[in-house]
Amino acid sequence: MKIGFIGLGAMGAGMAGNLLRAGHSVAVYNRTQGKADVLLKNGATLAQTPSDACRGREFVITMLANDEAVQEVVLAKGAILDALQAGAIHISCSTISTAMARCLEVEHHRRGQRYVSAPVFGRPEAAQGKELVVVAAGQPESVAACMPVFAGLGRQTIIAGTDPAQANAVKLCGNFMIAVLIESFGEAYAALRKSGVDPKLFLEIINGLFKSPVYETYGRLIAEERFQPAGFRLELGLKDVRLLLQTAEENSSPMPLASVVRDQFLAAIAHGQKDMDWSSLARVAARNAGLGA
Numbered sequence: 001m002k003i004g005f006i007g008l009g010a011m012g013a014g015m016a017g018n019l020l021r022a023g024h025s026v027a028v029y030n031r032t033q034g035k036a037d038v039l040l041k042n043g044a045t046l047a048q049t050p051s052d053a054c055r056g057r058e059f060v061i062t063m064l065a066n067d068e069a070v071q072e073v074v075l076a077k078g079a080i081l082d083a084l085q086a087g088a089i090h091i092s093c094s095t096i097s098t099a100m101a102r103c104l105e106v107e108h109h110r111r112g113q114r115y116v117s118a119p120v121f122g123r124p125e126a127a128q129g130k131e132l133v134v135v136a137a138g139q140p141e142s143v144a145a146c147m148p149v150f151a152g153l154g155r156q157t158i159i160a161g162t163d164p165a166q167a168n169a170v171k172l173c174g175n176f177m178i179a180v181l182i183e184s185f186g187e188a189y190a191a192l193r194k195s196g197v198d199p200k201l202f203l204e205i206i207n208g209l210f211k212s213p214v215y216e217t218y219g220r221l222i223a224e225e226r227f228q229p230a231g232f233r234l235e236l237g238l239k240d241v242r243l244l245l246q247t248a249e250e251n252s253s254p255m256p257l258a259s260v261v262r263d264q265f266l267a268a269i270a271h272g273q274k275d276m277d278w279s280s281l282a283r284v285a286a287r288n289a290g291l292g293a
Contacts, residue, residue, distance in 0.1 A: 001025070001148060004053030004060035005044075006073055006080075007094070008035040010231065011120070012063035014127030015093070015153050020044055022152035029053040050074075051083035059149055060084060061091045066239055067100045074104060086112040089142055091149065093118050093134075095175065095236075097243045098165040098250065105138075105164050114142045117164035119171035120154060123217070123231040131155050135174075137167035172244040178214065179237055179261050179281070185222045186282025190289035199223040218279050227273075227280035237278035238265035 001024045005016040008030035019026050020042050028036050029047040036046055047053035050073045054060045060080060064070050070092065074080045080090060090108055092101070092115070101117045108115040116138035126132050132154030136143050143159060150157040160166040189199040203219040221227070241262045248255045267284045268274075286292075 001059065002057045003027070003149065004029070004047065004057040005063070006030070006047075006050050006053050006060065007063035007069075008039070009063065009065070010124040011093075011122075011127045013039065014124060014129075015061070015063060015120075015132070016044065017042065017128070018130045019149070019152045024149070024152060027053045027057065050079050054080055054083040054085075054088070056085070057088060059089050059091055059146065061149070062094055064094045065236065066094075067096050067243075070094055070096055070100060070104070075107065081107055081111060081113070084108075084111075084113050087114065089114040089116055089146060091116050091118050091146055092164075093120050093153075095119050095171050095240055095243075096168060098168045098172075098247045101165040101168045114139065114145075115164055116142050116146050117167035118146065118150065119167055121171070121174055122154070125231070126154075133158065135160050135167045135170045137161045137170075138164045169247055172240055172247055175237070175240045176244050176255075176258055176261070178218070179241060179265075179278070180257060181214065182218055182222065182279050182281045183261055183264055183285070185219055186285035189222060189282060190285045190291060193286075193291060194289055221277065221279040222282040227276040227283075230275060230277040232278050233274065234265065234268055234276050234278040234280055235274035237281065238262065238269065238274075241265060 003019055003024050004027045006029045016026055016028055016039055027045045027047045028039050029050055030036055040046055105115045116136055118134050118136040120132040120134050122132040134150045134154045134157040136157055137160040160170045192199050192202055200223050203223050207216050241258055245258055264281055264284045268281050273280050
């Protein structure tokens with residue numbers, strides 16, 4: 001299949017590489033062209049602009065940081081909306097607001113194009129190893145057409161519904177639960193350290209109880225304080241919790257715990273942690289316990 005791929009950050013580069021290995025024809029675009037070098041050596045073609053990445057392509061995938069980046073690449077004059085051929089599908093793998101997903105669906109439909117939301121769960125190593133979980137939503141025939149693409153990106157695809165915004169709601173709620181897990185580990189580890197107990201011993205117990213790779217990954221990162229380089233920057237974690245609270249307000253669904261976690265993210269950023277991994281949120285609990293983290 002002919003695919004355009006826009007956004008070659010920590011996640012996007014691995015995803016585009018897996019599409020190449022799956023045998024697809026991939027044109028790649030990134031504002032910093034040097035990030036495309038490895039992909040070009042492996043058979044990708046370089047697009048000079050986002051619109052170039054769309055021309056003659058059946059699909060274009062965006063993997064961008066936030067709503068603002070998506071708006072610039074998709075909705076601006078001369079960008080994806082103006083370049084994508086009729087019937088082609090824009091797949092947004094970015095973690096964006098439900099409001100932005102609804103806007104993208106309307107604008108693509110207006111031009112005879114198709115839109116599918118397909119955010120992914122997994123850290124950069126999962127993107128590299130094709131271990132992502134894809135959560136897709138959109139018109140059934142459009143989602144069905146995307147399945148070979150999803151198969152090249154991850155180990156599992158879950159259909160969230162026929163409204164693209166449903167996939168984004170799932171992603172935001174999932175990231176919220178991971179953020180709560182990180183906060184829980186931070187509070188538990190702080191209490192254990194003050195009680196003279198090694199957090200790694202506690203992690204061994206938790207892994208035995210829950211047998212979850214998510215607990216294992218984040219519990220170990222926090223226990224070992226491996227917060228750099230960031231697999232997912234803390235400021236993006238704050239962005240996602242804010243987007244979740246926006247969605248909750250749209251639906252009149254109180255989420256008091258999300259508000260608490262948002263404030264913990266703000267405290268972390270106030271202490272200069274915005275470019276650390278979001279697991280460094282645990283440092284807030286440690287500081288509050290007087291541990292000097």
